[in-house]
Amino acid sequence: MPILRIEHLKKYYGKDPQTTVKALDDVSLSVEKGEFVAIVGTSGSGKSTLLHMLGGLDRATAGKVFVDGNDIFAMSDEKLTIFRRRSVGFVFQSYNLVPILNVLENILLPIELDGGSIDQTYLDEVIRALGLQEKIHNLPSNLSGGQQQRVAIARALATKPSIILADEPTGNLDSKTSQEVLILLKQMSEKFNQTIVMITHNESIAQTADRIIRIEDGRIVSGHAASSGASPL
Amino acid sequence: MTSRNDVRSSKRGNFIFSAILVLLVSGYAGRVVFLEGKQPALTELTVLFVSCMLILGALWNWMLRRQVTAFMNSVDEMVDRAIHGREKLTHFDETSLSSLEHKLLRYIEINQANEQNLETEKNTIKELISDISHQTKTPLSNILLYSQLLAETPELGGDTRLLLNQIESQSEKLEWLITSLVKLSRLETGMITLQSEVTPVIATITSAVSHIYTRAENKGISVQIACDPLTKARHDHKWTSEALFNLLENAVKYSEAGGSIRIAAGGNEMFTRIDISDTGMGIPGNELEHIFKRFYRGHSAREYEGIGIGLYLTQKIISLQGGFITAASGVGTGTKLSIFLPQI
Structure with a gap:
């Protein structure tokens, strides 16, 4: 069963x-x-609008979005907020870390907001996989862009959401660091079986993904179905 | 669905009960005042009675809440214990908590049994694989040997020789295919564990290059290495060398005579990157995302020897070490494959 259906x-x-x-x-x-x-x-093709719809940040004129079987537009605003907190992880271009909280506090923020208990083993694994174990007591301002984005990825993974939405996650990073962040995103998706939807305007960045969906003037032009397997010999 | 409705209706129930309570209390007080007029003693008594009732109600409510919280806490504790396989919280008590705990343990047991079944199946497959690799080896080397013996017979015609060469090359291909597939499935099923250590990558690169150097030289292809001897990465020397060898072998195979292969290594924040660039025929953009798939062969690669498993194997080796591999290419401009290996 698909985790996300539009x-x-x-x-x-x-x-x-x-x-x-x-x-x-x-x-x-x-x-x-x-x-x-x-x-x-x-830009202007509608990809950001699409991502906002998926995360329940905006409501559609018509149509439905199901995340993990839940029709998100049928929810009240209050429910939608709780849904977002529990089931959607966001990674933004500008990292959006809280500057006065240290790395660990930033990562734990969504769990604490929800009043949930912390799965320490999982958390340690995420922090290790993202190479943040020596940075957990630093403030975001003392980190490089790539490190800050890694913290944002850890924060998105921390709640084990149904889906992670990444909006131009490498938009503020140089090409070397971009590549690292993308590789990490891809590895996290494989390691924790985490569904990730990433939007980008950069074709070479998109190559890392399992599937590329091209959108033009508000319509999908390619990539509806999962890419086909190997061609016959 | 029913439990969700229960939560909602219990909220509504709370509201209705509070409303009835307030209505009764105020009705009673009003009625007393209406019947007996204003009498200080009676008013005092009424107020005392009503407030006692309210306090008692509040206390009762508070106690209920505490009970529920305590129950939830013990359920939480119970689930925690069950997950970590610790001693049971309840024994054979006549409580709903105890029966819930037994149900939970049953569920966990069923799951564990399923896991065990999967493990057994996996082991059967592992055995099958080693059987296949073992049992095919002898007949295959016999075929190779007999065809070589046959080729040594002096009175053979041209056609026969041609067919013999075909038999030989196909057998060699089969041998390579079986070895690779066995290697692959051993990696995939975890029969081989990689011994990753933080060591300089230069040794690994040179050992891979040494295996293709003669072939490159014969074809007139130059190989350059640009790597700081101090550049380190967490990797398994033997297997990473094999992965690099696969990439280099491809680079030699698909490059024209007189071309060049460049190997460059360098570190960034988290990964050490090894680039292998060639001046070969390149890969068209639409094929780039498929090249790491098992048995995939590019359209223009069909005329070359190969079965399309080298890149797949390489990718497996690299990703098992927590690394990653990417490709960039253009038709006619050559191909650059980048391996990223973790630094810590």
Whole structure:
């Protein structure tokens, strides 16, 4: 069963048919558990809108989004907030770490907000896999961009969400560090069987993903289905 | 679904009960005042009675809550104990908690039994693999030997010789295929564990290069290494060398005579990167994402010897060590494969 299913999703801005902007125009998509999917498109193609819909940050004009079997647009705002906290991990371009909290506190923040208990073994594993064990008492301001993004990835993984949404995760990083962060994202997806949807405008960045979905003018132009296996000999 | 509804209706129930309580209390007080008029003694008594009732109600509520919290805590403790296989919290008590604990343990037992079954199946497969590799070795080397003996017969015609060469080359291919597949499945099933240590990568690179150097020289391909002898990475020397060898072998195979292969290594924050660039025919963009798949062969690679398992094996070896491999290429401009190995 797919962990994420989008059915005929539409997002229109403006009521007047003459000037309506179709940010998303009848998008259908499904993502299997553990998949690492890249959504590629130029700016204005609707990829950010799509990501906002998936995370329940914005509501659609028409269509449905199911995350782990839950119809997220059928939830009240209050429920949606709880849903986001428990089931969606976000990784942003600008890291969005809390500057006055140290690395460990930043990672634990979403768990503590939810009042849940900490799975120490899992947490240690995540921190080790992301190479942060020596940095956990540092403040974000003392870390490099790549390190800060690794903290953000650890924070997204900490709650074991159904899905991680990454919005241009390497947008602020140089190419060497970008590559490292992407490799780590990919490895996390494999190691913890974590579903990741990443948006980017950079084709070479998208190569790391299991599947590339291209979006243009609010429509998916390629990558609906999981990529086919090896060609016959 | 029912349990979710229960939570909701219990909230509604709380509200209704509080409302009835407030209504009763205020109704009683109002009724007393209405019946008897304002009498200080009676008012005092009423107030005392009503407040006693309210306090008692609040106390009762508080106790219930404490009981529920205590129950939840013991359930939490119970689940924790069950997960970590510690001693049971309840023994054979006549409580719902005890029966819940037994159910939970049963569930965990069933899961463990399933796991054990899977393990047994995995072991059977492992045995099968080593049997296959063992049993095919002898007939295969016999085929090779007999065809070589046959080739030594002086009175053979040209056609026969050609067919004999075919038999020989196909047998060699089969031998290589079986060895690779056995290697692969041993890696995949965890029969081989990699011994990763933080050591300089230069030794590993040179040992891989030494295996292809003659072949490259025969083809007139130059090999350059740019690597700081201090650059280290956590890796298994033998297997990483094999992975690098596969990549280098491809580089030699798909490069024209007179080309060059460049190996560069360097570290960044988390990974040590080893680049292998060639001046070969390159890989078209649409094939790039498939090249690490088992038995995948590029369209223009079909005319070359090979079965499409080298890159897959390489990728397996690298990822088992916590590393990663990427490819960048353009048709006619050559291919660059980058291996990333963890530094710690």
